[in-house]
Amino acid sequence: MGQGRFFNRDLSWLSFNERVMDEASNENVPLLERIKFLSIFSSNLDEFYRVRMPVLRALKKIGEKDGNNIDADEQENVLKKAIDLINAHQEKFGAILRGRLIPLLKDINVHLLYNEPFPDAVKNAAREYFLSEVLAFLQPVVLDEGNKFFPENNKLYFVVNLVRSGGSAKIVMLNIPSDELPRFFTIKVDNTTYIAFLDDIIRNNLDKVFKDCEIHGCYSIKITRDAELDLQDEYPGDLSEEIEKQLKKRDAGLATRFLYQSGIPLRIMQMATRQLDLQNANATAGGVYHNLKDFFSLPVKTPGTAYQDWPAVNPEGVEETTTIASLIADRDMIIHTPYQSYHPVLRFFNEAAINPDVKEIYITLYRVASNSLIVNALISAAKSGKDVTVMVELKARFDEANNLKWAKKMKAAGVKIVYSITALKVHAKIAIVKTQKNNRMVYTGLLATGNFNESTAKFYTDHILFTSNNDLLREMELVFMFLSKREKPAEEKQIQFKHLLVAQFNLQRRFIELIDREIAFARAGKPASITIKVNNLEEQVLINKLYEASQAGVKISMIVRSICCLVPGVAGLSENITIIRVVDRYLEHGRIFIFNNNGNREVFLGSADWMNRNIYHRIEVCFPIYDETVKDEIIKIIDLLLHDNVQAVTLDRDARNVPVAAGKPAVQAQREIYSLLSGR
Numbered sequence: 281m282g283q284g285r286f287f288n289r290d291l292s293w294l295s296f297n298e299r300v301m302d303e304a305s306n307e308n309v310p311l312l313e314r315i316k317f318l319s320i321f322s323s324n325l326d327e328f329y330r331v332r333m334p335v336l337r338a339l340k341k342i343g344e345k346d347g348n349n350i351d352a353d354e355q356e357n358v359l360k361k362a363i364d365l366i367n368a369h370q371e372k373f374g375a376i377l378r379g380r381l382i383p384l385l386k387d388i389n390v391h392l393l394y395n396e397p398f399p400d401a402v403k404n405a406a407r408e409y410f411l412s413e414v415l416a417f418l419q420p421v422v423l424d425e426g427n428k429f430f431p432e433n434n435k436l437y438f439v440v441n442l443v444r445s446g447g448s449a450k451i452v453m454l455n456i457p458s459d460e461l462p463r464f465f466t467i468k469v470d471n472t473t474y475i476a477f478l479d480d481i482i483r484n485n486l487d488k489v490f491k492d493c494e495i496h497g498c499y500s501i502k503i504t505r506d507a508e509l510d511l512q513d514e515y516p517g518d519l520s521e522e523i524e525k526q527l528k529k530r531d532a533g534l535a536t537r538f539l540y541q542s543g544i545p546l547r548i549m550q551m552a553t554r555q556l557d558l559q560n561a562n563a564t565a566g567g568v569y570h571n572l573k574d575f576f577s578l579p580v581k582t583p584g585t586a587y588q589d590w591p592a593v594n595p596e597g598v599e600e601t602t603t604i605a606s607l608i609a610d611r612d613m614i615i616h617t618p619y620q621s622y623h624p625v626l627r628f629f630n631e632a633a634i635n636p637d638v639k640e641i642y643i644t645l646y647r648v649a650s651n652s653l654i655v656n657a658l659i660s661a662a663k664s665g666k667d668v669t670v671m672v673e674l675k676a677r678f679d680e681a682n683n684l685k686w687a688k689k690m691k692a693a694g695v696k697i698v699y700s701i702t703a704l705k706v707h708a709k710i711a712i713v714k715t716q717k718n719n720r721m722v723y724t725g726l727l728a729t730g731n732f733n734e735s736t737a738k739f740y741t742d743h744i745l746f747t748s749n750n751d752l753l754r755e756m757e758l759v760f761m762f763l764s765k766r767e768k769p770a771e772e773k774q775i776q777f778k779h780l781l782v783a784q785f786n787l788q789r790r791f792i793e794l795i796d797r798e799i800a801f802a803r804a805g806k807p808a809s810i811t812i813k814v815n816n817l818e819e820q821v822l823i824n825k826l827y828e829a830s831q832a833g834v835k836i837s838m839i840v841r842s843i844c845c846l847v848p849g850v851a852g853l854s855e856n857i858t859i860i861r862v863v864d865r866y867l868e869h870g871r872i873f874i875f876n877n878n879g880n881r882e883v884f885l886g887s888a889d890w891m892n893r894n895i896y897h898r899i900e901v902c903f904p905i906y907d908e909t910v911k912d913e914i915i916k917i918i919d920l921l922l923h924d925n926v927q928a929v930t931l932d933r934d935a936r937n938v939p940v941a942a943g944k945p946a947v948q949a950q951r952e953i954y955s956l957l958s959g960r
Contacts, residue, residue, distance in 0.1 A: 787900060
């Protein structure tokens with residue numbers, strides 16, 4: 281993976297997911313949190329099979345055809361390496377869970393029954409639960425040539441091998457209803473809390489489902505399907521109706537993985553593959569249990585097994601002010617979630633909704649909370665007569681249905697809903713409020729690195745700028761005016777942004793100019809440096825420009841959470857580039873760009889990763905930080921992250937996660953950032 285000029289994006293992402301799993305081995309992380317890291321790893325891997333595995337297989341097929349520039353052998357090699365990595369990671373997952381975490385649970389008198397017989401007391405309680413609650417949800421289906429069965433995407437099933445009393449053999453598909461019932465059942469016996477899988481409760485009571493039958497085998501399986509929606513680039517009709525249709529088809533997508541329990545007989549495997557139309561899916565042997573993302577809800581309540589609470593704090597002045605708008609009238613304010621409270625964002629929209637002088641509200645919504653307080657405030661504003669315009673991105677993967685639900689509710693309340701065109705996702709995080717004061721319109725607004733979502737704000741590190749800076753707000757208004765036209769950017773109609781960096785208009789060009797300026801300083805013998813924090817780094821034009829800067833002597837420090845295609849530390853190419861990953865209790869999500877500018881540092885925040893999709897297929901907004909106090913705060917946060925020697929790993933030239941050498945004092949960046957922002 282370290283050969284050549286660029287790391288492969290998918291292999292790099294799998295390396296990141298291994299880094300997530302490594303936290304489950306970290307003895308400094310509380311036990312339940314370690315188990316949750318296994319859950320996150322499992323959830324991430326499911327998404328990889330739903331989203332990226334179809335792409336890898338498609339690239340391989342395209343490469344096999346004449347007349348294209350895709351190397352079939354290279355794609356075959358990437359696909360093989362990906363599968364080998366996944367298999368190795370799955371083995372590591374099992375070793376961590378069985379060898380380390382389950383014994384640690386027993387040490388605190390919690391017995392997770394993992395592929396083992398139930399004690400009698402548990403067996404009796406589990407049977408009662410099965411008969412009274414579980415049995416109602418079971419739907420056995422005989423698998424034969426005349427009865428096609430379609431397993432739902434990512435749902436759990438048993439394949440049961442039966443012999444009836446008359447001697448006839450049957451293969452039966454039996455659902456495991458983990459979406460209707462809790463995955464785990466608990467019972468306390470003496471001083472021990474036993475936790476049983478729903479799967480095992482069903483497995484232990486199959487005689488109640490299949491009476492007068494001999495059960496010759498019961499094997500768990502799961503089918504993962506392609507999650508992409510089939511949308512035309514220029515869809516002429518109602519996009520919301522088309523999204524609804526496509527969502528109904530998603531669970532019927534091409535099967536990309538057939539995960540089955542090891543030890544299943546070959547005859548049953550072949551029959552299941554044929555009957556379930558799984559010939560093109562990647563057949564993967566797994567353990568007894570699938571969907572271990574459900575470990576996130578493992579019912580362990582023992583003190584000391586979860587992270588110590590870090591209560592979110594308000595920025596200075598928020599509690600004393602009459603309104604957020606009055607607080608930011610003279611200077612910008614920033615909040616850093618989840619260290620600081622999200623309440624100022626909620627207050628901003630609530631105050632706008634009830635203020636009779638507010639005339640217009642504009643906002644982009646990409647991923648909306650399931651019970652969104654922000655959307656309810658927008659609905660209240662519209663019902664009180666304000667003009668509310670909401671740009672709703674219906675194509676936010678896996679959030680389409682929730683966004684569609686809220687769009688319908690807002691539309692019914694009188695909110696003007698604008699959908700993006702199919703060729704462009706709107707990923708920008710911006711909002712404007714227009715207030716009438718003394719016969720003139722006063723603007724206030726928000727620009728953020730993350731979604732306007734109070735749920736994810738509890739565990740995503742993001743930055744939300746509150747501003748009344750007219751230079752920024754007038755250009756934000758231009759973005760909304762463009763979005764309302766629902767058209768692609770055209771060369772002859774290019775908007776000239778002087779302050780904002782907007783993808784499809786000037787974002788890539790401005791970043792290149794900023795890098796070129798550092799190159800010029802370096803060649804002039806002046807200090808030159810760049811610091812970049814992103815979630816993903818793939819786009820080759822910008823990577824090549826960073827290589828050029830490194831060769832010119834510019835010092836480049838990068839924090840890249842997951843996908844990273846830049847190869848650091850290569851002599852003559854990238855020896856001046858260092859890359860770290862930080863995985864800790866919160867998901868690092870904010871994007872930050874700092875350019876030394878001969879000592880007069882320029883700082884930008886924004887929604888854009890440096891991925892092909894962000895640069896070429898989305899509307900993104902990055903924004904400058906002009907307030908010196910805010911700028912200093914961001915630089916301090918970045919400096920702490922760059923000096924993390926507890927949770928950070930360095931990405932080496934072979935794309936391996938290499939632990940940062942322990943130092944004194946120990947710096948755990950997220951803990952230090954919380955201390956900085958909370959004044960502790």
